[in-house]
Each structure stands twice: as structure tokens, then as C-alpha cells.
Amino acid sequence: MSTNTKPETTIKANPDLPTIEIVREFDAPPERVFRAWTDPELFAKWVGPRNLTTKVDHWDCKTGGGYRYRNLRDGEEIASFFGSFHEVRTNERLVQTFTWEGQPDGVSLETMTFEALGDGRTRIVSLGVVESMEIRDMILSSGMDTGVVEGYEKLDELLAAQR
């Protein structure tokens, strides 16, 4: 049950379409993964980089609902995001839009499926679609300037302390 097989995230950037596909498996049943994704308090705990705080301003997670949240560093806002929940199909599927307010004309459409693997495990497939190849590639490159390495080190410490 609690075997800790190393989970691996896979990323596919289609060479002909402006999409990013992310696949990851979790050692928890779909109901729990879905809740961690749709409950604003739980979502805020994991979504942002470790050195940032996520503050949810608005969260109405139902078909036709919407959301907005901000990332803070030392109390100072550094990024904010908003979108609509196009479809919320409990424990199965989540379709939403996503906009970074720093680029208000940009929007991606994200479809997430929660696939039960049996044995209490879940596979998440997230397919994001943006307007152009250029924007897709810009999104892929965004990891360049977020102090990623420092973030990993902190995360490693945290995980070592927890397990």
C-alpha cells in the first residue's frame, strides 16, 4: 500500500500543436487527489513554489465557477492567476481556463483526468492548450528564472524531516 515507488512526471510538448501534456501517478485514490486539487486550502499547500505563499482570493469550484489566487514572497505579491472552472466532474475530470495576470491576454485551457489505477492509486493526465507555439514554448521556458535549484534543496530538507 505505502510502497514508495519513485513517481515520475512526464511532459510531452507536441511538435505540431501548442499543447503541453503532463502525466503523473499518485499513491492515493482519485477521491483524495481530486479533493487536494479542488479544496482551496489543500490546493494552496502544494501548488506554488516552496519559497512562496499561495493566497486564494476567490474559489468557486463547480461547473461554471471561477477562481483567483496570488503568490506572495515575504508578504509581497509577485504573481496572480485567475480562471474559470468550465467543468467539474467529481473524482473524474476537471476542465478549467488559466490566465497569469502578468499577461492578461494569454489563456490556456486545461483538461485534467483522474484515472483510478486500482490499488488505491491514481493517474493524472493534464492537457493544456494555448494560442500559439511561441506562447507554449515561452511557458516551457518559464522554469528558467524561478530559482528552481534552491527550491529543490528546501524541498529535500522538508521531505527528509517528514519521513
Next chain:
Amino acid sequence: MAEDELSRVFAALADPTRRGIVARLAVGDAGVVELAEPYDVSVQAVSKHLKVLEDAGLVSRSRDAQRRPCHLEAEVFDLMTKWIERYRREAEERFTRLDAVLADMEAEEAPETQEPRRKGAAS
């Protein structure tokens, strides 16, 4: 490699004709006329595309001969692979945090229960 240089690589590859040229050059070096053949565009148009690929460091051209065959700089693609790998690791980092949240939720949902596969009656 500097970030703006990488942006140039991705911008260069955002065009289907240029991706076609790169795919052709992956097979072997070729001249402009050869490269223009599969497309319904002029040799000049292909030259412009080649200039973009050259500026991005994806393609090099020999200076001497009249034919000036184009050559694909394969190591640029290795750098791009590393770059996507960085994005992947960032996503993995986020999901590792989600793993921890899920583990906490399991502990809270069923502190005494011996059957973690069954949904708890209380919610």
C-alpha cells in the same frame, strides 16, 4: 546558453516550414534549392527561414563553396532537452508537495482505520 538565445531557438522552431527544414537536415546536409523543393515557396523565402535558423544557432552554413550546404547543429537540441527537463522537474517538485498533502489527508481521514482502500463513512 543564455535565456534569450533559447527563446530564439524556440521561436525559430515555432514555424512549420522551419521545423520541416530541420527535419530534412537531420537526415544530412543540404543546399537551399534542395531544401526549398518540398515547399510551395521561393528559394528566397527558404533563405529567410535559414537565416532565422542560423541566428538561433540551429543551422550552420559553410562559407567557401557556391552551394553552401546547410548543416544541423545537433548539440542545440541537447540543450533544449535539458531545458524541458528543467520544466519537468519543476512540475515534479510541485507534485512531490502534493504527495505530502495526500499523505496528510490519508492520516486525517482514517486515523484508526485498518482499511485504507475503503472510503470512510464519515466525511
